[in-house]
Amino acid sequence: METLHYLALGFGVALQPENLMFALMGCFIGTLIGALPGLGPANGVAILIPLAFTLGLKPETALIMLTAVYAGAMYGGRISSILLNIPGDEPAMMTCLDGYPMARNGKAAEALAISAIASFMGSLIATVGLILLAPLLARFALTFGPAEYFALFVLAFATLGGITGKNPMKTLMAAAIGLIIATVGIDLSTGTQRYTFGVLELYEGVDFIIAIVGLFAVSELLFFIEEKAGKGREMIKVNPLKLKWREILSIFPTSIRGGVLGFIAGVLPGAGASLGSFITYTLEKKIVGQKGYFGEGDPRGVAAPESGNNGASSGALVPMLTLGVPGSGTTAVLLAMLVSLNITPGPLMFTQNAELVWGVIAALLVGNFILLLLNIPLVGVFVKILSVPPMYLLPIVTMVAFVGIYSISHSTFDLDFMIAFGVAGYILRKLEIPLVPVILGLLLGPEMEKNLRHAMQISDGDWSILWSSPLSIGLWLVAIIGLVLPVIVGPILRRRMQAAKEKVG
Amino acid sequence: MISAKTLKWVAAAALTLTASSAMAFEPSGKVECIAPSDPGGGWDFTCRSVGNVLEELDLVPASVQTINMAGAGGGVAFAHTVSKRAGDDQLLVAASTATTTRLAQDQFPGMDADMVNWIGAVGADYGIIGVAKDSPYHNLNELMDAMKDDPRAVKFAGGSANGGWDHLKVLIAAKAAGVENLPRIPYLSYNNGGEAMTQVIGGHVDAFTGDISEAQGFMESGDLRVLAVLSDERLPGDLSDIPTAKEQGIDAVGPNWRGFYMPADIDDDAKQYWVDAMDKLYNSDQWKKVMKSNGLMPFHPESGEFDAFVQQQIEDIHSLSQEIGLIQ
Numbered sequence: 004m005e006t007l008h009y010l011a012l013g014f015g016v017a018l019q020p021e022n023l024m025f026a027l028m029g030c031f032i033g034t035l036i037g038a039l040p041g042l043g044p045a046n047g048v049a050i051l052i053p054l055a056f057t058l059g060l061k062p063e064t065a066l067i068m069l070t071a072v073y074a075g076a077m078y079g080g081r082i083s084s085i086l087l088n089i090p091g092d093e094p095a096m097m098t099c100l101d102g103y104p105m106a107r108n109g110k111a112a113e114a115l116a117i118s119a120i121a122s123f124m125g126s127l128i129a130t131v132g133l134i135l136l137a138p139l140l141a142r143f144a145l146t147f148g149p150a151e152y153f154a155l156f157v158l159a160f161a162t163l164g165g166i167t168g169k170n171p172m173k174t175l176m177a178a179a180i181g182l183i184i185a186t187v188g189i190d191l192s193t194g195t196q197r198y199t200f201g202v203l204e205l206y207e208g209v210d211f212i213i214a215i216v217g218l219f220a221v222s223e224l225l226f227f228i229e230e231k232a233g234k235g236r237e238m239i240k241v242n243p244l245k246l247k248w249r250e251i252l253s254i255f256p257t258s259i260r261g262g263v264l265g266f267i268a269g270v271l272p273g274a275g276a277s278l279g280s281f282i283t284y285t286l287e288k289k290i291v292g293q294k295g296y297f298g299e300g301d302p303r304g305v306a307a308p309e310s311g312n313n314g315a316s317s318g319a320l321v322p323m324l325t326l327g328v329p330g331s332g333t334t335a336v337l338l339a340m341l342v343s344l345n346i347t348p349g350p351l352m353f354t355q356n357a358e359l360v361w362g363v364i365a366a367l368l369v370g371n372f373i374l375l376l377l378n379i380p381l382v383g384v385f386v387k388i389l390s391v392p393p394m395y396l397l398p399i400v401t402m403v404a405f406v407g408i409y410s411i412s413h414s415t416f417d418l419d420f421m422i423a424f425g426v427a428g429y430i431l432r433k434l435e436i437p438l439v440p441v442i443l444g445l446l447l448g449p450e451m452e453k454n455l456r457h458a459m460q461i462s463d464g465d466w467s468i469l470w471s472s473p474l475s476i477g478l479w480l481v482a483i484i485g486l487v488l489p490v491i492v493g494p495i496l497r498r499r500m501q502a503a504k505e506k507v508g
Numbered sequence: 509m510i511s512a513k514t515l516k517w518v519a520a521a522a523l524t525l526t527a528s529s530a531m532a533f534e535p536s537g538k539v540e541c542i543a544p545s546d547p548g549g550g551w552d553f554t555c556r557s558v559g560n561v562l563e564e565l566d567l568v569p570a571s572v573q574t575i576n577m578a579g580a581g582g583g584v585a586f587a588h589t590v591s592k593r594a595g596d597d598q599l600l601v602a603a604s605t606a607t608t609t610r611l612a613q614d615q616f617p618g619m620d621a622d623m624v625n626w627i628g629a630v631g632a633d634y635g636i637i638g639v640a641k642d643s644p645y646h647n648l649n650e651l652m653d654a655m656k657d658d659p660r661a662v663k664f665a666g667g668s669a670n671g672g673w674d675h676l677k678v679l680i681a682a683k684a685a686g687v688e689n690l691p692r693i694p695y696l697s698y699n700n701g702g703e704a705m706t707q708v709i710g711g712h713v714d715a716f717t718g719d720i721s722e723a724q725g726f727m728e729s730g731d732l733r734v735l736a737v738l739s740d741e742r743l744p745g746d747l748s749d750i751p752t753a754k755e756q757g758i759d760a761v762g763p764n765w766r767g768f769y770m771p772a773d774i775d776d777d778a779k780q781y782w783v784d785a786m787d788k789l790y791n792s793d794q795w796k797k798v799m800k801s802n803g804l805m806p807f808h809p810e811s812g813e814f815d816a817f818v819q820q821q822i823e824d825i826h827s828l829s830q831e832i833g834l835i836q
Contacts (some may be wrong), residue, residue, distance in 0.1 A: 056546075066756065144706075145706065145709065145710040146710060147710070148710065148711075148712035149696075149712060172648075189581075189669055190669075190670075191669040191697040191698075191699075192669075192670055192696075192697055193614075193670050193671075194669045194670040194671035194672065201617055202580055203580040203583045203584050203587055203616075204579050204580070204584060205579070205615075206579065206580030206581065206583055206615075207579060207580060207581065209534050281587065312698075313825055342699075343546060345700060346701055347699060347702055347703045349703070349706060350701075350706060351702045351703070351725075353704070354725060354729075355702060355725050410580075411546060411576070413575065413577060413581070414577075414584075429605070451516070453697070453698070454509070457696045460663065460694050460696055461663060461694075461696070461713070
């Protein structure tokens with residue numbers, strides 16, 4: 004009942020004209036970002052954060068816009084998968100498998116429509132899951148003391164690479180780089196400055212937003228300059244849509260299974276959307292078995308991964324909103340946004356910032372309908388934009404990033420800093436060191452340190468406090484499993500994903 | 509010192525023939541207010557709300573433009589004001605107890621409070637000390653007695669850094685109560701008051717130190733028992749049930765004031781204009797409404813006494829910080 008009350012409150016916020024407008028804008032930009040190969044959802048959200056500050060948006064409006072971008076990107080990723088056989092973002096990889104063959108068989112419009120409907124259902128199911136689970140988990144979060152939080156952060160780092168992550172050493176290195184950067188600034192527990200060298204701008208530490216925009220957006224530009232990829236891509240023409248109700252109904256069971264499974268994958272830390280789409284596709288193939296023609300353009304092969312990755316993206320919001328531990332790269336970026344707005348995720352946020360949290364949740368529901376509408380009749384617009392050469396798009400993106408960062412603080416120091424991060428991001432990507440762990444290290448490092456020191460202060464220096472409650476012991480066990488499992492299961496899963504990829508050619 | 513600028517103002521004042529043209533100084537054109545934080549923080553609120561009311565009261569000719577200049581807990585804005593804006597009499601900078609705390613602890617390297625002009629305060633948030641509803645402590649004296657026996661008996665959680673204002677409030681109260689060995693009192697620092705309070709409500713930390721505005725949500729729900737408010741008198745309205753530390757025999761006051769400073773080297777007339785403007789603003793109905801809707805409590809040192817108040821607060825915090833070994 005209470006949940007319904009809050010949800011009504013949330014709709015009150017989400018349906019305000021201003022918020023609705025920014026949700027619509029976010030959905031549109033998000034779909035676009037998702038559709039453009041290379042610009043993933045994390046990048047997209049990172050670039051738009053400074054824009055939200057520039058426009059002087061209220062916290063709830065800013066967050067509504069960014070979650071709409073996030074949801075939109077998950078929708079958009081499939082467009083280039085289907086038409087170009089190039090996933091717009093990583094989770095959309097599995098959609099290539101059946102989407103591209105469908106398009107080649109002259110059914111591009113149907114593939115796009117089916118994937119939009121599946122995305123909608125996956126997202127809808129997961130949002131309902133979020134509504135049911137988040138308040139429960141938020142209340143449960145009160146039982147988290149410093150020791151439990153410390154174990155939770157260890158768990159987040161242990162599962163960071165994800166089950167499919169390839170090089171654990173590089174992931175670890177990336178996380179360490181993030182942790183190192185995080186030590187700059189005032190040390191809350193003693194009040195002393197660390198590694199600031201008397202530079203006032205460093206006293207409050209490195210601003211997440213600057214680091215994120217630099218690492219993602221600026222490095223993207225540098226990559227682009229290097230590749231000189233000036234031309235648009237050849238793609239399959241979209242045929243007029245001829246979709247029967249029967250065909251839509253036939254993907255319903257698939258989409259429901261995909262949504263539920265994706266949601267679960269999203270809630271688990273470290274798993275994320277890529278795994279969500281992978282396991283839903285594999286499971287669907289098993290369930291349908293010989294009756295299907297997976298890999299040759301089966302509509303269910305399009306519906307499964309799309310419902311899976313959209314489900315996972317909403318699921319990943321659960322740990323982020325309730326515990327402050329992001330379940331994916333993009334939610335990490337959203338978390339950075341919350342922190343910059345001085346809003347702490349957790350049980351308190353659900354009561355003290357009820358309008359914000361529930362506004363965002365309601366906006367997710369509203370955004371879903373907007374996205375469905377945007378993605379079926381207006382899919383042609385996105386297809387058009389997809390053929391715009393990146394040489395026109397990326398400079399715009401860079402301009403938004405620069406103007407945005409400057410408008411937050413009016414400091415050229417921040418711009419220089421952002422460029423430095425961009426160069427660093429470029430080098431890291433060249434070395435194939437992933438960027439998301441860097442961000443997570445930067446975001447979670449101070450929290451982890453703080454909780455360890457608090458635990459020590461409470462116990463007067465007795466280390467056994469760290470594993471003195473059933474909850475913390477449970478978290479440690481999961482963390483250990485998270486570390487060990489990829490070593491065993493990882494190669495098998497990766498081989499299968501690789502095999503699937505090769506099949507598409 | 510009659511500069512071309514001053515002449516221009518005189519001319520402008522004469523031309524517009526305003527009622528207050530007898531006054532030597534009157535702002536013309538754009539007035540800026542620097543909020544030394546990102547949008548959304550307390551200083552940002554101070555600038556924007558005061559800017560609005562100044563406009564409504566016609567104390568400024570046009571609008572007040574808020575500029576966000578985050579960094580070093582106000583240090584970047586302070587350095588900017590000192591080094592680049594000296595003599596600019598159309599610039600206000602939002603400040604609070606956080607600013608004096610950092611000045612007292614030499615956290616703005618090479619700068620001190622004498623390098624700017626302190627204009628006035630327009631309200632405050634008062635410190636409180638609270639415990640979870642199932643805590644064994646029912647008043648401030650019980651809590652302090654436990655600490656007198658063993659300074660590590662009660663662990664505090666607050667939203668500022670170690671040595672920051674939330675920490676200092678505990679020490680101010682403990683010192684007034686006669687607790688010895690202040691550096692031994694455990695203080696756990698969180699990112700903000702909300703996070704700290706969650707840990708106290710969850711039973712992980714014994715007591716909460718923060719401001720009354722942070723505590724209201726959990727106070728109303730009954731999860732947090734406020735043992736004392738660190739104000740001179742009981743707070744107005746619904747909050748009048750909370751006993752002050754003073755009436756419990758512990759002479760501790762901790763206002764987190766909100767106010768402004770201006771650059772150095774401005775004319776006395778200009779300074780007086782802004783000091784008077786803060787008085788007028790504080791006494792206006794419009795401002796009372798803002799205070800009420802934002803939980804801001806009465807606090808406004810008499811005209812001209814604000815500077816002395818700031819100096820005294822800095823001195824107190826400085827000696828307290830020395831006592832706990834935070835600074836030399």
